Amino acid sequence: MTGKAKRESALNEIRRNIAEYGFHTYVVTGSGKPHYGYTIGLTESLGRELILAGAYFYRLDEVSSVIRSVVDQLRTPLHGDRQGILESPWGNFSLRKVDISWAKELMLGAFDYYGASTIEARQIVPDESHWTIDIPNLSKPLAPNAAPGWQWLQQEWAYPVAKDSVALTNLDALRGERITEVMRWEKDEWEIFAGAGPDITETERRVVPLGVLLAADPSLVPAVDLPVGCGFWRDAEAQSEWHAWGKSA
Numbered sequence: 001m002t003g004k005a006k007r008e009s010a011l012n013e014i015r016r017n018i019a020e021y022g023f024h025t026y027v028v029t030g031s032g033k034p035h036y037g038y039t040i041g042l043t044e045s046l047g048r049e050l051i052l053a054g055a056y057f058y059r060l061d062e063v064s065s066v067i068r069s070v071v072d073q074l075r076t077p078l079h080g081d082r083q084g085i086l087e088s089p090w091g092n093f094s095l096r097k098v099d100i101s102w103a104k105e106l107m108l109g110a111f112d113y114y115g116a117s118t119i120e121a122r123q124i125v126p127d128e129s130h131w132t133i134d135i136p137n138l139s140k141p142l143a144p145n146a147a148p149g150w151q152w153l154q155q156e157w158a159y160p161v162a163k164d165s166v167a168l169t170n171l172d173a174l175r176g177e178r179i180t181e182v183m184r185w186e187k188d189e190w191e192i193f194a195g196a197g198p199d200i201t202e203t204e205r206r207v208v209p210l211g212v213l214l215a216a217d218p219s220l221v222p223a224v225d226l227p228v229g230c231g232f233w234r235d236a237e238a239q240s241e242w243h244a245w246g247k248s249a
Helices: 003-021 042-046 060-075 100-106 108-114 210-216 218-225
Strands: 024-030 033-040 049-053 086-088 091-097 121-126 166-170 181-186 189-193 205-209 230-233
Touching (some): 003 108, 024 060, 033 060, 033 108, 033 205, 042 060, 049 060, 049 100, 060 121, 181 218, 189 210, 189 218, 205 210
Parallel strands (some): 049 121, 166 189
Antiparallel strands (some): 024 033, 033 049, 086 091, 091 121, 166 205, 181 189
16 A cells, blocks of 8 residues: 555544544554554534643553543533533543644644644643653643653654663652662563562553653663663662662573
8 A cells, every 4th residue: 555545544534533423533652752642623623632642640542532531521511611620530631732842743643634734732631640750741842851751752862772662660650659670671671660560560560661761760771781681679768779680590
């Protein structure tokens, strides 16, 4: 299939979803960026598109459901165009205006669909209990000091490992708790936990771009030099130092 044919096929899918559901959800992952999802088609009904950026409290397969729950709330007579708190089964959310620099960087499908030079958009912002360190403030212009993991949109990748390297981590780490365990199991795969790995339940585990954690905590940078099968640990106290675990058998 040619590039033109692929584009037309994608546009047809968007049109079908808009006709059936009122909007299409585009979920983006990979290439070392935090995952995100955004809508196409709400401009006609709500006057704006929506985007959920990062927010690793929610797994990748939950992003579309979170966005849909917010759309459902905005469609109710109770909320309409209000900018207040939106209650949903996925938590409470507020909406924040999206700066055009972020929109043009992240919402390419919407710009392509509308053939427009500008799009009105709102960021879906989770409440404190669902907050994670990777959530950027999209109301401010895109800049290198964005939330952890997003600076690679503008900066060169800074580490001697693949940009799309990933880490299995936990929600405590993604909420800013001190990371205490690091292991490198494969060339491009790490385990990086706040707390004891064996005690972390499946519901608390998340796979994130390695760059998110490296940017959030510079003391993790030595992890990129670990040989496969090696790791280190430290206590939870702020001044504790790394100790080698050595190579696994």
